[in-house]
Amino acid sequence: MSSTFTGQLAAFAISDTRPNSAALKMAQLSALDWLACGIAGVTEPVAQILRAQALAEAGAAQATLFGGTAVPARMAALANGTISHALDYDDTHFAHIGHPSVAVFSAAFALGQLQGRSVSQIIEAALFGMELSIRLGVWLGRSHYQMGFHQTATAGAFGATAASGRLLGLTPGQMEMALGLCATRAAGLKAQFGTMGKPYNAGLAATAGVEVAQLVAAGFEANPEALEGALGFGGTHHGEGNRDAALQDLGRVWLCEEISHKFHACCHGLHAALEAARSLDLAAPEIASLTVRTHPRWMTVCNQTAPETGLGAKFSYRTVLALQALGKDTARLDSYSAALCRDPRLVGLRDLIHVQADESLTETQAYVTLVRRDGRRLEASHDLQTPVAYELRQERLMGKVQALIGAERSAALWAMLQGSGSAADIAAHF
């Protein structure tokens, strides 16, 4: 085994290490979450543009696009990576500083389908890939992100490479070269946030992984030290080079266990408040006032006071909490509509909700204080970083997935993800 940083990552990516059960179960949940985001994301305009490009190019029927039709795996990864991030509703990992599943699953399902792999092989490859992209995110660190790089795209490309290379059966030396070749291909800027370029960045990472792994499997020779070496990706891309932290307990501890899933179809800054209020079991008629305290950072991000559009509602504490109190499912995309923004019941309720910045909180914490009409006062708080028990997470996630793609398709996909289906079986539901 090579002792270089890339050498250790490559050895991990192709190792026989048996992932622990909690990590594997998390990867199954993330696969379900990714599938739902992709299937539901197909109607987004950026999804239609990528699909049209893929259909015009056509080619070998290797891997299925969300929305149907099989195209070359490299193209399917580009399109599906973009489509599954279009709603910005997919999972997150705070140490990765990014969304771990979109790049990796888009690559792994595309290559897995091409190679006729089983679902369990794909999930295992994706778990190794996600773990590697999180480790890469730790290695690149906050300086890389702060300078302007979109870690979902950059660290994500290396994760997609690892998953792809594992499925292709690369040797250790080939895996090192694939990671090295990825270093000349990985890209993605935060400057695209707020545009179609953001989900495209995820697609770029997915297709980069498929492309470099396929080329290296075919005999392509690249510099295996282009990640950390002189003039490598880390140095050129403002990486911190946190090598020890990135490699700590690699193969024994799975950072993937700390993946967090979105249970509300709105800005992440609103989620802690929604979770806190949820625990109070709000019912609109009983509310005299509801006060939210949140980290000051969110006040300029998601505190629109009286939005008039569905998109605006997704960035408004007052609106999403009023929706929740009215019994609307905040996991559903169609709960955020212009019609609901104008609903007199929602408008009346919204005016009872107050938002305050509180510097003592972290960005993942929120407090809510409810004063009921009977005079009782209730308080609750939530921190998004609090671990969620598997059963509860699975139940919440299934609720979200059902809201996105319906109960029947959710049940079928979940059974296949836990069972012995093939990639093609899953793709039949795209």
Place this chain on the structure above:
Amino acid sequence: MSSTFTGQLAAFAISDTRPNSAALKMAQLSALDWLACGIAGVTEPVAQILRAQALAEAGAAQATLFGGTAVPARMAALANGTISHALDYDDTHFAHIGHPSVAVFSAAFALGQLQGRSVSQIIEAALFGMELSIRLGVWLGRSHYQMGFHQTATAGAFGATAASGRLLGLTPGQMEMALGLCATRAAGLKAQFGTMGKPYNAGLAATAGVEVAQLVAAGFEANPEALEGALGFGGTHHGEGNRDAALQDLGRVWLCEEISHKFHACCHGLHAALEAARSLDLAAPEIASLTVRTHPRWMTVCNQTAPETGLGAKFSYRTVLALQALGKDTARLDSYSAALCRDPRLVGLRDLIHVQADESLTETQAYVTLVRRDGRRLEASHDLQTPVAYELRQERLMGKVQALIGAERSAALWAMLQGSGSAADIAAHF
């Protein structure tokens, strides 16, 4: 017209400005040079790997690969960009710090063929693209290159975008968005030098240009300020931001007129010495001694004293000068062989040749001093930056192209590049 940096580049890229005749003629020569490098490059291992990938993916017959068979334009650009840089025999621009034609012509010919454009439209679009990539190279500056970025790939991607967007008839606003989208896609590290990753970087630039221009033409919306804005490509990629120099006389002065072509199939560091010696009209039997003075930098790059392989010969002053004196054509790929390295006439001649470092020279200069057997002493010098008259350049280039792809194909391609053929006519010779 937008007054941003990107706005001015975009306006130039789609403008009706009529390029001056010298620039257009240079673009015709570079097109011929690019075609010869691509057609001759097909047998390289990296070319075979990219062709195999393209043939396995197949798809719509939009643009022809070097070596034949039409595939989607996006893929043709990736493969042809890689293939045409595989020999490292294509043109150079010192202000660009890169090879201007490989990314841009690979994109422009692929899209031009898809759209049924004439050769003259493609050459014009490529000229605008090359000019923009040179300007981008000036803007990014030496800091970007020194830090580790391969400007052929990074600046080249923006040039490929400009040429592609011009052929697709993008509006000014779309061209700005295409350049902005390219900012999240452009990548390429010098860490790949010496591996197949180097030519691949050129392919990445070509396909990036085709891809982002096609997506924007289909309605994709991106941040039009992702090049120079906050968190943009310049800041994240160690650019110097030489805005005034980059925009100086844009549309009036064509930096493309300063493109330099390689006339010898060996390391660029040897070319000034070969040109200087060439002017002495060496004949082996008359040589008592030949002394070369060159910039010290080259001593560790291309001063192998007694190489035994064809590749080694390409990095050896003594060997290439001996080849030239023996009447071998240093423009031909097969002049650099293990057999010639062992030829007693060459070995004997090589020992009469001496190489000295001279700090007073620039990297593009060389001096040679010949002492003949009759006692006469002759001196000559050459600077690669000296302008070459069009007729002489055309004659030298035609000699090179004939050495690469034969007289008949050279003549046919040159006639079409100057005439009224279509992209498909040219592609029939791939």
